[in-house]
Amino acid sequence: MHESVCCAEVAAGLARHGMPAARIERVTSELAEHWEDARAEGLEKGLSAAEAASQADKRLGEPQEIARHVIAGSRRSSWLGRHPITALCILPFFFAPALMAVIAFPLALLDGWTHFTHWGGSDSRPNAYLITGLAWALHYSTTIAALLWLCRHAWRNGLGTRWILALCLWCALTALVRFFDADPIGRNVVFGFRFPWRLNIHTAIILWIHGMAAAAFFTAASAVKKRSTNRTQTTALA
Amino acid sequence: MAKGNPSFLNGVPELVVLELLSRGEMYGYELVGAIHERSKTALSFGEGCIYPYLHYLEETKFIASRRLTVDGRSRLYYRVTAKGEKRLAELTKEWKRVAEGVGLILGGAHA
Numbered sequence A: 001m002h003e004s005v006c007c008a009e010v011a012a013g014l015a016r017h018g019m020p021a022a023r024i025e026r027v028t029s030e031l032a033e034h035w036e037d038a039r040a041e042g043l044e045k046g047l048s049a050a051e052a053a054s055q056a057d058k059r060l061g062e063p064q065e066i067a068r069h070v071i072a073g074s075r076r077s078s079w080l081g082r083h084p085i086t087a088l089c090i091l092p093f094f095f096a097p098a099l100m101a102v103i104a105f106p107l108a109l110l111d112g113w114t115h116f117t118h119w120g121g122s123d124s125r126p127n128a129y130l131i132t133g134l135a136w137a138l139h140y141s142t143t144i145a146a147l148l149w150l151c152r153h154a155w156r157n158g159l160g161t162r163w164i165l166a167l168c169l170w171c172a173l174t175a176l177v178r179f180f181d182a183d184p185i186g187r188n189v190v191f192g193f194r195f196p197w198r199l200n201i202h203t204a205i206i207l208w209i210h211g212m213a214a215a216a217f218f219t220a221a222s223a224v225k226k227r228s229t230n231r232t233q234t235t236a237l238a
Numbered sequence B: 001m002a003k004g005n006p007s008f009l010n011g012v013p014e015l016v017v018l019e020l021l022s023r024g025e026m027y028g029y030e031l032v033g034a035i036h037e038r039s040k041t042a043l044s045f046g047e048g049c050i051y052p053y054l055h056y057l058e059e060t061k062f063i064a065s066r067r068l069t070v071d072g073r074s075r076l077y078y079r080v081t082a083k084g085e086k087r088l089a090e091l092t093k094e095w096k097r098v099a100e101g102v103g104l105i106l107g108g109a110h111a
Helices: A005-016 A021-044 A049-060 A063-076 A084-117 A128-156 A161-177 A201-237 B012-022 B028-038 B047-059 B082-110
Strands: A178-183 A188-193 B063-070 B073-080
Touching (some): A005 A021, A005 A049, A005 A063, A005 A201, A021 A049, A021 A063, A021 B073, A063 B047, A084 A161, A128 A178, A128 A188, A128 A201, A161 A178, A161 A201, B012 B028, B012 B047, B012 B063, B012 B082, B047 B073, B073 B082
16 A cells, blocks of 8 residues: 655654644645545556655655745735734733733722622622632633734744744743732732832743743654654654 | 735736636646646646635625535535636736736847
8 A cells, every 4th residue: 555755754843833723634635535546547647656655755845845835824814924024023011911801800890799699708808809810810721821822823834933933032021011919908900011020929920931832842853743753753763 | 826926926826726717616636737737837836725715705704605515426526706807907917018018028029
């Protein structure tokens, strides 16, 4: 049974760039159909099975070039893809606060509702610590989510590891410039921008979060690369 | 197709694909065959590179696809949309303008 080496290499190349599995599947299934047609044509011309398979692979072209075209096509089809550097410079300022606002709004409604129903306590402000705790958790989790999303976006658009490291650093700096405070006594949650930043425990937490998220991202990315390389080698051997 | 092509050549694959698909619904392999046949093999390229272009054109709604089973083989057929027809008209006009300009230059050089 012959299989297309080219298809496997294209799939591996796309996986290394973090392309979604559905897109890889779409590209490779069409390439495989094309390869099968080209192989059948070779067999009809009287080539041996191995020669027909090899010729079909040659006709498909260089796998790296196909993968490059797929990545370029994916990049051209969105604004973020067409302007990755601009997007990645601006988005870190607004992405996390916007994400937080979307999540925090229903939470604020819940706060109002629980305040009037005296949920979980007897005094007039029973759940203030719970709400502020949730607000802080939201603050940090949206920061992590925004960083990981931007790293993934940069990776999918073919920006290299140096760019992604620079992005992590940039995200950390913008996170420090963003001001956030949740006060359980005053029942206030405030967020905005402040410069210069103050060095305190939250600054240390923000830097630690960005360092850990960057490490987690690079670990995941290298695992994907390793897996896709192994898959290509297995197909080539088969 | 390659990186660094002059901007006036950037729309050529798009023009060729849209023009051929405007004449009838085709699947990838058939389309590549049509490009080779109609251009008398003047346009040669890695055949797999056609799919990223088709997917890009589909994402930008210039073409649409549907899976059909013909003679027991299931294949993805592409056709031009109304938006694609407009794009084709624009690209054809642009290509004729560029070709005319190049023709004038070459004509001048040989005069």
